[in-house]
Every structure is written in structure tokens, then in C-alpha cells.
Amino acid sequence: MMKRAIQRYFRFRKPFFVVIVLISVVFSLQFFNSLVHHSLPLEIFDNDNVDTNKVIVDIKIQKCFRFGSCNKSPGWDRVSKPLNMFSKSIMIYDYHLVVKREQINQANRIMTDFQLITNPAAPKGDGWVQESYENLISWKQYTNTNSPTFESAQLIREVNILFGDKDLHDSRTQWDFQYQELPMPFNSLLPVHLSLFKLSRSEEQEYIQNFTNFNVLKREGNIITEKPNFRIMQVSDLHFSSDYEVCDDRACKSDTKTLKFIEDSLESDDIDFVVITGDLIDQFKVKDFKSVILKGLAPILRKKIPFIFTFGESDSNEFNNKNANIIKFQILQFISTLPNCYNYVPNQENHVHGLTNYNLKLIRNQNSVPSAIFTVLDSESHKIDASQINSLYRLNKDLPQNIFKLLFFHYPLPNFRPTGKFKLIGSYNEKHQLNTKTSHSYRDDIVNCGYNVISVGHEHENDACVLSEKHHPETKESLNEAWLCYSGITGDSGVTKLNEDFDRKLRVFEIIFDNKRLISWKRSSNKRIGFDYQIIHQLI
Numbered sequence: 001m002m003k004r005a006i007q008r009y010f011r012f013r014k015p016f017f018v019v020i021v022l023i024s025v026v027f028s029l030q031f032f033n034s035l036v037h038h039s040l041p042l043e044i045f046d047n048d049n050v051d052t053n054k055v056i057v058d059i060k061i062q063k064c065f066r067f068g069s070c071n072k073s074p075g076w077d078r079v080s081k082p083l084n085m086f087s088k089s090i091m092i093y094d095y096h097l098v099v100k101r102e103q104i105n106q107a108n109r110i111m112t113d114f115q116l117i118t119n120p121a122a123p124k125g126d127g128w129v130q131e132s133y134e135n136l137i138s139w140k141q142y143t144n145t146n147s148p149t150f151e152s153a154q155l156i157r158e159v160n161i162l163f164g165d166k167d168l169h170d171s172r173t174q175w176d177f178q179y180q181e182l183p184m185p186f187n188s189l190l191p192v193h194l195s196l197f198k199l200s201r202s203e204e205q206e207y208i209q210n211f212t213n214f215n216v217l218k219r220e221g222n223i224i225t226e227k228p229n230f231r232i233m234q235v236s237d238l239h240f241s242s243d244y245e246v247c248d249d250r251a252c253k254s255d256t257k258t259l260k261f262i263e264d265s266l267e268s269d270d271i272d273f274v275v276i277t278g279d280l281i282d283q284f285k286v287k288d289f290k291s292v293i294l295k296g297l298a299p300i301l302r303k304k305i306p307f308i309f310t311f312g313e314s315d316s317n318e319f320n321n322k323n324a325n326i327i328k329f330q331i332l333q334f335i336s337t338l339p340n341c342y343n344y345v346p347n348q349e350n351h352v353h354g355l356t357n358y359n360l361k362l363i364r365n366q367n368s369v370p371s372a373i374f375t376v377l378d379s380e381s382h383k384i385d386a387s388q389i390n391s392l393y394r395l396n397k398d399l400p401q402n403i404f405k406l407l408f409f410h411y412p413l414p415n416f417r418p419t420g421k422f423k424l425i426g427s428y429n430e431k432h433q434l435n436t437k438t439s440h441s442y443r444d445d446i447v448n449c450g451y452n453v454i455s456v457g458h459e460h461e462n463d464a465c466v467l468s469e470k471h472h473p474e475t476k477e478s479l480n481e482a483w484l485c486y487s488g489i490t491g492d493s494g495v496t497k498l499n500e501d502f503d504r505k506l507r508v509f510e511i512i513f514d515n516k517r518l519i520s521w522k523r524s525s526n527k528r529i530g531f532d533y534q535i536i537h538q539l540i
Contacts, residue, residue, distance in 0.1 A: 052157060052204055052207070052208060053103060053104060054102065054103060054104065054157065055102060055103075055104045055110045055111075055155050055156065055157055056099050056100065056101055056110070056111050056156040056157065056158070056159065057100050057101070057107050057109060057110055057111060058099070058100040058111065058140075059097060059098070059099050059100075059111065059114050059138070059140065059159065060076075060097075060098050060131075060138075061095055061096070061133045061136065062078065062095070062096045062097075062098045063093050063094075063095055063096075063133075063134075064082075064093060064094045064095075064096060065093060065094075066091065066092050066093060066094050067092070070094075070096075072098060073098075076098045076100050077099055077100075077101060078096050078098050079096065079097040079098070079099060079159050079160070080161075081161045081163075081288070082094035082095055083095045083096070083097065083116075083161065083182060083184070083192050084184045084190060085163065086163055086190065086287050086288075087184055087190055089184065091184070095136075097159060097161065097194075099159055104155070107145060108145055108146075109142045109143070109144050110143055110145065110153075110155050110156070111140060111141065111142055111155070112141045112143050112153050112154055112155060112156065112198070113125075113139075113140070113141035113154075113156070113196075114138065114141075114156065114159070114194070114196065115138070115139045115178060115194075116136055116137070116138050116180065116182060116194060117136075117137055117180065118135065118136070118137060118182075118183055119137070120137060122139060123139055125141070127141050127142070128140065128141055129141070129142070135183050136182065136183070143155070151200065151201045151202045152200050152201075153200055153201075154176075154198040154199070154200050155198060155199060155200060155201070156196050156197070156198055157198065157199055158196070158197040159194060159195070159196055159197075160175075160194070160195040160197075160290075161192060161193070161195075162177075162192075162193045162194075162195055162288070162291040162294065163190075163191065163192060163193070163242065163287055163288040164191060164193065164242055164287075164288070164291045164292065164295060165191055165242070165243065165244035166179070166191075167244050167254075167255050167256045167259065167295060168191075168193065168291060168294070168295045169294070169295065169298045170193075170195040170294050170298075171294070171297075171298040171299075171301035171302040172195075172197075172294070172301055172339055173301075173304070173339045174197055174198060174199050174203075174207065175195050175196065175197050175198075176195065176196045176197075176198050177193065177194075178193055178194045178195070179193055180192070180193055180194070214339075214340065218342055218344065219344075220361075221342075221358065221359055221360050221361055222360070222361050222363050223273060223342075223360055223361065223362050223363065223374075224363050224364075224366075225272065225362065225363070225364055226364065226365055227272070228512070228513055228514060229510055229513065230273070230362060230364075230510070230511045230513075231269055231270060231271050231272050231273070231508055231509070231510045231511075232271070232272065232273045232274070232275060232374065232406070232508070232509045232511075233265060233269065233271040233273070233274050233506060233507070233508050234274075234275045234276075234277055234408065234455055234457075234487045234506060234507040234509070235262060235277075235487065235490045235506045236276070236277040236278060236279065236312075236410070236457025236458070236487040236488075236490055236506075237278070237312065237314075237457050237458065237460055237487075237490060237491055237494050238258055238276075238279060238280050238281075238296055238490050238491035238493075238494070239279055239281070239282045239491040239493045239494035239495075240255050240258070240280060240281045240282065240292050240295060240296035240491065240493065241255065241281070241282050241285035241286055241292060241493060242285060242286055242287040242288070242291070242292055243255070243285065243493075244256070246493065253492050253493045254492055254493070255295065255296070255491070255492065257525070258296075258490065258491045258492045258493065258504070259295075259296075259298060259299055261492075261504060261506075261525040262299045262300070262490070263299035263302075263303075265506055265508075265523050266299055266303055266305060267303075268523070268528070269508050269523065269530070271305060271508070272305070272306075273305065273306050273307065273308075273374075274300050274305055274306070274307035274308075275307070275310075275374065275376065275408045276307065276309040276310070277310055277408050277409060277410050277455070277456060277457040277487060278310055278311055278312025278314075278315065278379075278409075278410030278411075278457050278458065279312035279313070279314040279315060279410070279457065279458070279491075279494070280293065280296055280297075280309060280312075280315055281293060281296065281314070281315055282314050282493070283314060283315060283316055283317035283321070283327065284317050284320070289327075289331055290334055293331070293335060297338065300340075301338065301339060301340075304339065305340065306340040306341075307340065307341060307342070308341070308342040308343055308360065308374075308376055309335055309341070309343055309356065310358075310376045310377065310378055310379075310408065310409055310410060311328060311331075311332075311354070311355065311356050311378055311379075311380065311410065312379075312410040312411070312457060312458060313382070313410075313411075315327075315328070315331060316328045316331065318380070318381070328355055328380075329345070329355065332345055332355055332356065333345055342358065342360060343356065343358070351387060352387045352388055352391050353380060353383075353384070353385040353387045353388050354377070354378025354379070354388070355378055355380070356376060356377075356378040357376065357377050357391065358375070358376045359374075359375045359376075359395050360373065360374045360376075361373050362404075364513060369400060369403075370399070370403060371403055371404070371511070371513060372403055372404035372405065372406070372511055373396075373399065373403065373405050373406070374406050374408065375392065375395075375406070375407045375408070375451070376407075376408050377407070377408070377409040378409065378410075379409045379410045379411035379438075379456075381437075382411045382434075382436045382437070382438075383411070383436050383438045384409065384413065384438045384442055385438075389442050389446070392445065392446065392449045393445070393449060396449040396450055399450070401450050402539055402540070403450075403539075404452060404511055404539070405449070405450045405451040405452055406451065406453050406455065406509060406518075407446060407451045407454045407455070408454075408455050408456070409454075409456055410456060410457050410458050411434075411436060411456065411458050412436075412456045412458060412459065412484075412486075413436070413438055413440075413442060413443055413454065413456075413484070414434055414436055414438055414439075414440050415440060415443040415468055415484060416434065416459075416466065416484050416486075417431065417433070417434060418466055418468065422466055422467065422468075423466070423467040423469075424464045424465065424466045424467065425464060425465050425532050425534050426462075426463045426464030426465055426486070426488075426522065426532050427461065427462065427463050427464055427488075428464040428466065429461040429498055429499070430459045430460075430461050430462050443468065443482075444480065446482070447468075447480050447481075447482045451482060452482060452483065452518060452536055452537035453465075453482060453483045453484075453485055453509070453518070453520070453536050453537070454482060454483070454484050454485070455485040455486070455487060455507065455509075456484075456485070456487070457486070457487050457489075459486060460488070460489035460494055460495070460496050460497075460502065461489070461496050461498050461499060462488065463486050463487065463488030463505045463507075463522055463532075465483045465484065465485040465486070465520065465534060465536075466483070466484045466485075467481060467484075468481065468482050468483070468484050469481035469482075483520075483537075485507065485520065486507075487505065487506055487507040487522075488504070488505030488507070488522065489502065489504055489505065490504055490505065490506045490525075491504065492504055492525070503524050503525055503526045503527070504524075504525035504526075505522045505524060505525065506522065506523050507521075507522050507523075508522070508523060508530070509536070516538065516539035516540075517535060517537070517538050517539070518535070518536040518537040518538075519533065519534065519535050519536060520533075520534055521533040521534070
């Protein structure tokens, strides 16, 4: 009786039951799609350090079942991220680029170009080979190693897959960036872009020599200049994301506006070096951090200006992400590979707080004694700790005192909240209590090491320089003074709570060697002018 009742129940409800099962499958696939591609704690890196002895001889597309293993053919390597990594459509397959590499002296035919498009018409030029895969068409160009033009042919050495909107660009030297939108199954159009590292045989020696020369400077922490003046630009709190713009009822916030501001400032102020004091990216608004970093640094990379970076909390979503330390390491690992970047990954024996702690010496006219030093610290967990202060004493103990010394990090010292009457130049709007465990006494340690200025970011609506000084108890003479400066928020996409229309800023420092003077000013995004010029330090 019970058995017949159950049979009748399912016989009359079978179509309904099938629909329920299908809906469950759909939601399960959506869930796994999100789980697999949006919640991975570890970034799998492409080959960012290019091996110039190897070349790519072929590129193909490989289709892999998303929830199983996918064997690769012998001799082929998978470019780490699938093309459909950030698809919102339901997909049970991933689509990978796979490349075949060979030693350059063993290859017979080498790729010189590769494009993924939907147009069946060949790109401009001769010698294109077509290969179709579902609704994608790949076009390939090759050169033979016995060709008379082989030495000058642009050989593909590496391939990166980048993800981003129309403001994304890869400005690394020798990288050929291809902006495109690729059609995936279910009519999903994805902003997936290829960037190809190309280098001809005739360019190899110069490229390797330049790479080697810069890495010698980087390893020794030296910046060389023969100019009468030297200008450092500090940018902070850029908050780049994967989005082109974010709009609300009032206005649209745009990374493009930030990029234009930086590019104009680099040009107008003839900048020699850039210091990025944290919150370069907004981790919780980033799909692929490599792509967003390349977007944010495009003006600096394009002008081939040397730079250094230190972390803010938003770069890794430090206080809301259990994998923040892993993400920090991965970001630093990638940034350290970029052209003209002075960052490097510290060795395991390093016991200094944070990751991005560096000291750079400005060497003028091949002198053995530096004319200035720029020190960068990592204010991880909103603090500077004793290990960093001890390192400052060590690196400064053998340096002369009559040189300019500048110190940069992200989160302010507690001394950036002075009491009573004090001198300042600029806007000082955010006055809430600082959430830091940094000791007040570290300000004295830093000044005792000879630093003339400490410049930070983090507080978006502060752009002032505050004179921090102590006075002789009897003569009231100013002693042990230093300027505590803010850069102000540079990024249009960052939030300003007190004034939503707060003008974005950046700070410039200039060393004038003949006058033995260190000066500073700010540049305005809206007005595109320099203002609040001041003397930071005058050497005797």
C-alpha cells in the first residue's frame, strides 16, 4: 500500500521533481564557479621573471573540466589563469592558454605574434596562421630561425593574461599589450587581455645589460644622479580597483582621473623618483591584483621613472583577511619584478617588522658619500616597532649628519596629533585619535638618527606639514625639530568622509644641491598647480 502511494506520488510529480533537480544543479554550479575562481587564497603567478634564453614556439587553447584534473601535453606549460576566470556565467569548463617553450638555440620556428579575436579576417600583415576553437579564433605569426630577418624579429618570450576594464594598460618595457573582450560560452563577453613579452635577438644584449646594471644599483640601494636638483614625488592612498568607474547619485569616481593626475604631475614637475606610501590598490575591490597594479603604475612605468612602494592596510585588506600576509608577500613578489622598481623580497633571516623596509642612498657625481638617503618602512598593523627603530640606528651610525634624510611610511606616528599651539602648513582636518601601538618616543629616535622629515599617508583629508619641535627649558630655543608631513589622498576612487569633494593631492620634495636646501610642495588634482611651498631643511 505504502509502496503504491509513493509510486503514484512521483509519477504525478515527476516533471516538477526534474525542474527542482535542474535548479539545484544550476545553483550548485554557480556556487562552485564562485568558490573556485573568486575565493582562492593564493595567487598562482605567471612567469614574471622572463628567461631570455627561452622562446615560445606555439600557443594553444586547452579546455578543462572545472572540477577535475586536466592533463597537459608533454612540453607544454599552462599560463596560470584561465581565460574565463571571472566569468559570471555558469561554466563547467575552464579555457586555458598553454604555451610550448624551447631554448632559443634549439628552436627552428618561433612565434612573433599571437592574437585571440572573433573576426575571421586576418590581422594586418603577412604570414598569419589561423586556428579556430569553438567561438574563438587565434591568429599566429612565426619566423624561421634561418630567415634573413631573424635577428630583428620580435620573438615572444612570455605571455601574461590580464583582467580589467578599458583603463587597463601594461606599460612594462618590451611588453605588447592587447586590449580586447573575448566571447565565452553562453554569450559571456569578458574583458580578458593578453600581454606578450617580445625581444629580438639584436636587442638581447642591451636589454640584459640594462637589467644587470639596474639590479646592481638595487642590490646596493643606490640612486645615481648628476642633476643639480633631485625631485621625489610621494603618492599615497590611490585605491585602484578592477572597475573603470564607480558611480552613485552624486558623482562618478574614476581611476582614469587618478592616472591622468599622476601622469601630468610627473611631466610638470620633472620627477626623478616616486615613493608610493601605501593603499596602491583596494584589495576587496580587486579581481586580479597583478592587472590592477599594472594599471595603477602605468604612468610611472611608461616614463621609466624609478620608484619604491610600501604597504598600507588596503593593499591586502589587512584587518579583514586571514590571508593578508600571504597576499602581501605575493604583491611584493610581483612588484619587485617591475622595471625600475627598487623593492625586493627580504630574505628569511630578516627579523624587521613588516616586509617593505628599505634604505636608498642618493649618490651624486659618483661620490662615495651619499648626498641624501630615503628610508621606507612598513607600518604593518598600524605601527612602527622597535626592530625598525633599531635598524634606523644601525644604518645611520656610519653616515654623516650633514646630508638630507627623508623617511616614508603609511600610518602616522602618534606625534602626528600635536597638542597646544603648533606650526603647520596645509590642511589638517582629521583629528580623531590614532589607532596605533607605536611609542611616542620613536619620534625622538628618528630625529636623533638625523631625519629632517617624516612623510605619511593614510589620513585622506590631511595634507599638512606639522612642525614637530621641542624647546630648551630655559632659553626656549627650538631643538630636535622635524617636519611631520602628509601627502593627502591621491586617488579619486578613495573615500573622503568629511568633504566628499576634497581635492586630491600629492606631495613633491626637491633637493637643491647648490643651495643645500630641501623644499616641499603639493600639487592639486583640480587646479593642476603646485602650492604650499616650504623649506624643510637647510644644511649649514
